[in-house]
Amino acid sequence: MSAELGHLALALAMLCGVCLAVFPSIGVWRRDVRLMGMASPAAYWQLLLVMVAFVCLIENFISHDFSNQLVASHSNRDLPFWYRVAASWGSHEGSMLLWILMLACWTAALAARSSNLPQTMRARVLAVLGAVSIGFYLFALLTSNPFERVVPAPINGRDLNPLLQDPGMVFHPPLLYMGYVGFAVAFAFAIAGLIEGRFDSAWARWVRPWTNVAWGFLSLGICLGSFWAYYELGWGGWWFWDPVENASFMPWLTGTALIHSLAVTEKRGNFRSWTVLLAIMSFSLSLLGTFLVRSGVLTSVHAFATDPTRGVFILIFLCIVIGGSLSLYAARAHKVHATQAYSLLSRESLLLANNIVMVVAMFAVLLGTLYPLVLDSLDMGKISVGPPYFDAVFVPLMLPALFLMAVGPLARWRDAPVLPLVQRMRWAFAASLVIGLLLPLTASSSYKPMTALGLMMAFWVAGGVGMAAIENMKTPSGGIDVSRLSLQPGSWWGMQVAHLGVAAFVVGVTLVNSYEIEIEKKLLPGDVLKIDDRLSLRYAETSGRKGPNYEAIQVRFELLRDNQVVGELRPEKRRYKASSMVMTEAGIKRSLLGDLYISLGEAVDGGWVTRVQQKPAVNWIWIGVLFMGLGGFWAAADARYRRRRVALTKHAVIDVSSRSGEVSG
Amino acid sequence: MSRWIKAGLPLGLFVVIAWFLLKGLDRNPREIPSPLINKAAPREVLEGLDFLEVGAQTLKVNDLKGQVWLLNVWGSWCSGCQVEHPLLNRLAAEKLLPIVGLAWKDAPAQSRDWLSKLGNPYAMVLMDLQGKAAIEWGVYGAPETFLIDKDNKVRFKHVGPLSAEIIDKQLRPMIEQLKR
Numbered sequence: 099m100s101a102e103l104g105h106l107a108l109a110l111a112m113l114c115g116v117c118l119a120v121f122p123s124i125g126v127w128r129r130d131v132r133l134m135g136m137a138s139p140a141a142y143w144q145l146l147l148v149m150v151a152f153v154c155l156i157e158n159f160i161s162h163d164f165s166n167q168l169v170a171s172h173s174n175r176d177l178p179f180w181y182r183v184a185a186s187w188g189s190h191e192g193s194m195l196l197w198i199l200m201l202a203c204w205t206a207a208l209a210a211r212s213s214n215l216p217q218t219m220r221a222r223v224l225a226v227l228g229a230v231s232i233g234f235y236l237f238a239l240l241t242s243n244p245f246e247r248v249v250p251a252p253i254n255g256r257d258l259n260p261l262l263q264d265p266g267m268v269f270h271p272p273l274l275y276m277g278y279v280g281f282a283v284a285f286a287f288a289i290a291g292l293i294e295g296r297f298d299s300a301w302a303r304w305v306r307p308w309t310n311v312a313w314g315f316l317s318l319g320i321c322l323g324s325f326w327a328y329y330e331l332g333w334g335g336w337w338f339w340d341p342v343e344n345a346s347f348m349p350w351l352t353g354t355a356l357i358h359s360l361a362v363t364e365k366r367g368n369f370r371s372w373t374v375l376l377a378i379m380s381f382s383l384s385l386l387g388t389f390l391v392r393s394g395v396l397t398s399v400h401a402f403a404t405d406p407t408r409g410v411f412i413l414i415f416l417c418i419v420i421g422g423s424l425s426l427y428a429a430r431a432h433k434v435h436a437t438q439a440y441s442l443l444s445r446e447s448l449l450l451a452n453n454i455v456m457v458v459a460m461f462a463v464l465l466g467t468l469y470p471l472v473l474d475s476l477d478m479g480k481i482s483v484g485p486p487y488f489d490a491v492f493v494p495l496m497l498p499a500l501f502l503m504a505v506g507p508l509a510r511w512r513d514a515p516v517l518p519l520v521q522r523m524r525w526a527f528a529a530s531l532v533i534g535l536l537l538p539l540t541a542s543s544s545y546k547p548m549t550a551l552g553l554m555m556a557f558w559v560a561g562g563v564g565m566a567a568i569e570n571m572k573t574p575s576g577g578i579d580v581s582r583l584s585l586q587p588g589s590w591w592g593m594q595v596a597h598l599g600v601a602a603f604v605v606g607v608t609l610v611n612s613y614e615i616e617i618e619k620k621l622l623p624g625d626v627l628k629i630d631d632r633l634s635l636r637y638a639e640t641s642g643r644k645g646p647n648y649e650a651i652q653v654r655f656e657l658l659r660d661n662q663v664v665g666e667l668r669p670e671k672r673r674y675k676a677s678s679m680v681m682t683e684a685g686i687k688r689s690l691l692g693d694l695y696i697s698l699g700e701a702v703d704g705g706w707v708t709r710v711q712q713k714p715a716v717n718w719i720w721i722g723v724l725f726m727g728l729g730g731f732w733a734a735a736d737a738r739y740r741r742r743r744v745a746l747t748k749h750a751v752i753d754v755s756s757r758s759g760e761v762s763g
Numbered sequence: 764m765s766r767w768i769k770a771g772l773p774l775g776l777f778v779v780i781a782w783f784l785l786k787g788l789d790r791n792p793r794e795i796p797s798p799l800i801n802k803a804a805p806r807e808v809l810e811g812l813d814f815l816e817v818g819a820q821t822l823k824v825n826d827l828k829g830q831v832w833l834l835n836v837w838g839s840w841c842s843g844c845q846v847e848h849p850l851l852n853r854l855a856a857e858k859l860l861p862i863v864g865l866a867w868k869d870a871p872a873q874s875r876d877w878l879s880k881l882g883n884p885y886a887m888v889l890m891d892l893q894g895k896a897a898i899e900w901g902v903y904g905a906p907e908t909f910l911i912d913k914d915n916k917v918r919f920k921h922v923g924p925l926s927a928e929i930i931d932k933q934l935r936p937m938i939e940q941l942k943r
Contacts, residue, residue: 375773382777389784409788417781424774431770468783475786 101166104154105245107147108195111202112235114144118205118228122221134221141202141209141224144231148202152186152195155244159186165251168192168244174257174676176647184267185258190392190408191244196271197388198234200279205231208283208308215304222290223283230282233415241408257647257676266326274319274346278384280312281349284356285381288374289423292430297374302364305377307734309360310592313353314730320346321723332682332697334711336610336719339488344467345387348460352380355456357730358449366511368446370434372453374427382420383460389416390467441513448506455499462491500555500604503597504562508569522569526561533557541613542630552608560601563594592733599725606718609692615712622705626658629712634658635696637705638666648674650683653706655696657687669696669708690717799909799917804834805899806915812896815866815888817878822861822886827911831941833862834909835885836897838869839877841905847924848881854930855884860938864888867897867905910934912941 118140125133155168159182164170172185172192187196205227212220238244287305291297323346328336337343356376362369389412440446466483473479508522534554538545570586571578619627627635638654650672657665667685674681687694692714699707799805810824835851837844855862864885866874871890878888891897900909903922910919919937921929 379773386780413781413784413788416784420777421774421781424777428767428770428774432766464780468780471787472783475783 100154100157101163101245101247104151104158105243107150107154108198108235108239108245111144111147111151111198112232112239114140114147115228115231115235118144119225119232120228122225122228126218126221126225131217134217137221137224137228138209140228141205144228145202145206148195148199152199155192155195156183156186158245159183162255163251164253164255165247165249167246167248170248170252170255172258173255174647175254176675177255177258177263178646180265180268181258181263184262184271187271188258188262188267189244191238191242191246193271193275194234194238194242195244197275197279198231198238200272200275201227201231201234201282203276204279204283204312208286212304219290219294219296219301219304222293223286226286226289227282230286230419233419237408237411237415241411254676257674260648260672260674260677260679260681261330263647263674264326264330266322266330270319270322270326273315273322277312277314277316277319277353278346278349278387280308280315281353281377281380281384283308283312284377285423288377289426292374292423292426292434295430295433297363297370297434299364299367302360302373303739306357306360306364307736307739309353309357309377310730310734313350313357314727314734316346316350316353317723317727317730320350321720321727324723325720328716329684329686332684334616334684334695334697334709334713336716339466339483339485341467342387342391344463345383345390348463348467349380349383349387351456351460351463352376352383355453355460356380357733358452362446362449366438366440366446368438368440369450369453371427371431372450374431374434376453376457378420378423378427379457379460382416382423385412385416385419388412438512440511443509443516443519444514445506445509445511448502448509451502452499452506455495455502459492459495459499462495463488466491497551497555500559500600503600504559504565507562507566507593507597522565523562526558526565530554530557530561538612543613546612549608549612552604552612556601556604556608559597559604563598563601566594587738588736589733589738592729592731592736594729595732596726596729599722599727599729601722602718602725603722606715606720606722609715610713610719613712613714614716617710618699619708619710620702620705621708622703625705627708627710629694629710632659633694634661635667635694635710637708643670645672647676648672648681651701653685653698653708655685657694667694667696669698671698671701688717690715692716799901800920801916801918804909804911804915804917805896806911808896808899809863809865809889812865812889812891815864815871815874815890817875817883817885817888822863824887824889827861827863828915829913831860831913831938832911833860834865834900834911835862836865836867836900836902836905836907836909838867838905839873840869843924844906845881847906847926848884850925850927850930851884852882855886859935860942861886865896865900866890867902868892868894910937910941 118137121133121140122137125131125136155166157163158166158169159173160179162169162173162175164173168186168189168191172189173182177185185192187193205224208227209224212223215223284305287301287308291301320343323343324336327338328334353376356373359369359373359376363373389409392408392412466487469483470481473481504526505519505523509519531554534550534552534557537553538549541549567583568578570590571580571582573579573582615629617627617629621627621637623637623639625637627637629635636656636658638656640651640653643650643652650670652668652670655667655669656663657667665687667687669685670683672681672683673679682697685696692712693716695711695713697709699709701707806824806827833854837848851862862885864887866888868891874888874890878885889896906924908919908921908925909917912918918941919934921934925934
């Protein structure tokens with residue numbers, strides 16, 4: 099019964115979406131306040147109905163209703179409770195419903211928190227969101243209905259793909275989709291702004307918190323996905339440049355550019371076309387990601403079961419949304435242009451450089467992702483583009499970005515003379531140079547210039563954050579007072595935390611790339627494997643273990659330091675009963691200094707071919723991204739976004755920023 | 764003028780990308796082309812292999828010269844091979860062309876067991892114990908099937924189990940055309 103209820107709720111939700119798109123638009127056109135006022139109730143009802151549909155789907159999964167096609171093919175009686183919940187978005191259809199739910203959440207949140215917007219702007223933004231949602235409703239209802247029945251119902255289901263049976267599956271997709279879909283809000287603001295011809299700093303101030311939050315969610319989602327892939331896939335890598343990873347990374351790159359560009363638009367009124375274009379691009383790339391995952395044009399570990407009709411549908415939708423918005427941009431771009439003069443070295447120019455680097459990086463990723471498709475379409479052969487390409491283009495692009503990152507927040511708006519800037523930064527520069535060059539000497543392996551460069555950049559960025567903090571702690575009398583930092587607004591804190599996250603991330607990437615060790619060896623019970631001078635690993639015993647829906651062989655390894663047992667690792671080989679798929683479950687000993695990572699290969703002569711990897715500082719990568727995401731939330735929580743009196747706030751903020759020279763983020 | 768170019772550039776770029784995405788829709792990225800297509804089949808590496816003794820041997824590798832024939836790479840360890848096996852039996856019964864089996868990295872006793880249980884569609888079975896011949900043929904994974912024409916050129920290749928659809932829609936028309 100609940101499947102039909104869910105189906106009905108979804109159809110009714112679409113009706114709300116249509117109301118949301120149509121009535122407020124007519125209201126704006128006829129200047130009818132009542133019609134414009136329909137936007138909020140439509141948004142709330144839409145959320146309520148989508149939630150009903152979603153709860154119905156989850157209920158189907160929890161109660162083992164195998165007459166639902168989706169449950170039959172993605173669940174099983176033995177599947178643990180939380181994985182059954184997560185299985186509801188573990189398929190193409192279910193994940194589409196999750197996407198719709200997220201969009202409805204964002205729309206309702208916007209409706210609830212936009213009372214300070216001018217009525218026409220508010221009606222337009224909500225109408226755009228409603229129009230976008232119609233496309234997704236049609237897609238779900240016409241091509242990917244999550245409530246399809248099978249008659250007769252099977253007795254048991256085919257089980258969720260074992261790769262997805264992990265806590266990561268519970269959190270990664272919702273976070274990622276929150277980010278993806280969150281850019282729809284910035285997109286809707288951009289479209290409404292283009293129609294209205296309004297891109298002043300008030301406009302930017304409305305968009306900023308939404309964009310920061312979406313970006314924060316996307317960062318966390320990507321972070322969790324990477325962390326999950328690291329321990330679950332059993333290869334020990336944290337990023338694979340897989341098309342679907344790239345699909346989530348591209349909107350992140352343009353989103354990063356967007357949050358910085360918005361800062362300029364808000365504070366100085368500049369970069370309006372950049373901001374609009376970046377807002378359109380971020381959401382467009384989210385849609386492109388959806389297309390790539392679901393259409394089967396590229397091979398990927400993430401790809402859903404594909405179906406050409408879905409591909410055609412999304413492509414048409416893509417053309418309407420992206421093509422339509424870019425046409426609107428082409429027609430209106432000249433009107434949004436406004437330039438306040440700024441000199442060659444100023445915060446504006448540094449942020450412009452940041453915009454350019456991020457967009458170029460996005461195109462590099464896009465090119466690498468689509469290149470196989472392009473060549474194949476032109477009958478020029480089949481190729482795949484792998485990590486060597488991405489590493490080769492990415493590193494040189496990111497180095498200047500990192501360099502500028504430390505300088506940007508310290509530079510003044512409009513004009514930042516070189517000499518004072520050099521003077522302020524000299525200690526940070528010297529410190530990063532010394533630490534970066536000397537630290538690799540302490541490692542036992544040979545000296546690598548790239549390691550030194552990476553560390554230098556990380557400490558340079560951290561140094562920039564440190565300088566900003568110190569300058570803000572100075573009292574007028576020349577003393578240092580830490581409590582003065584509390585005077586800084588949330589956006590300042592958010593920026594500094596996120597930048598510090600970047601520094602931590604770079605440390606992690608540099609160290610793990612430079613010093614990781616990998617040993618692959620056949621080990622028999624009782625064998626001792628020497629990892630380095632002090633550490634070794636002893637194969638203690640093999641045992642069997644029964645999980646809820648799998649059987650596992652577990653090997654216990656003892657970690658020895660100077661021949662003393664200091665810990666143990668338990669890698670497993672699991673065989674899932676329903677699908678009889680075999681999974682490798684890595685054994686990991688984590689610490690801030692680095693991980694020890696063991697995965698089992700093939701069984702041989704009573705032992706295992708075992709792969710042991712030492713991953714120095716690998717956790718810094720995710721901690722860094724976590725900080726970036728938190729920075730996004732922190733900046734969005736800035737008190738000035740919550741104030742109603744827009745004009746008054748604006749002056750207050752400019753006042754603060756001119757005194758401290760620091761506000762951004 | 765330049766203003767319009769600048770404003771329209773993103774749109775133009777998107778149109779190009781969309782065109783490629785459209786083209787991509789009817790391509791299969793999982794299809795793996797063989798560098799051997801329309802090239803000489805490495806038949807001579809088969810000559811060095813031993814026969815698997817199953818019933819009376821009717822053919823020698825040399826006899827394939829000037830014939831249209833099929834090479835099917837399989838192993839008793841391979842589950843996909845079991846899926847396509849009935850189809851091969853049926854194809855063999857039509858006596859359309861000789862099917863050569865390449866038992867890939869398989870123990871001879873097990874190969875023999877397998878054929879006696881499931882039937883033997885092969886005119887001859889060669890044993891590639893070390894998998895060296897398979898490397899010469901660029902075998903990607905079992906099962907894999909090659910169609911070779913009278914001039915000893917590889918004309919068609921399929922990775923994975925054959926299906927009735929592939930045999931009827933692709934393989935059979937090609938065989939008939941090549942035999943003419």
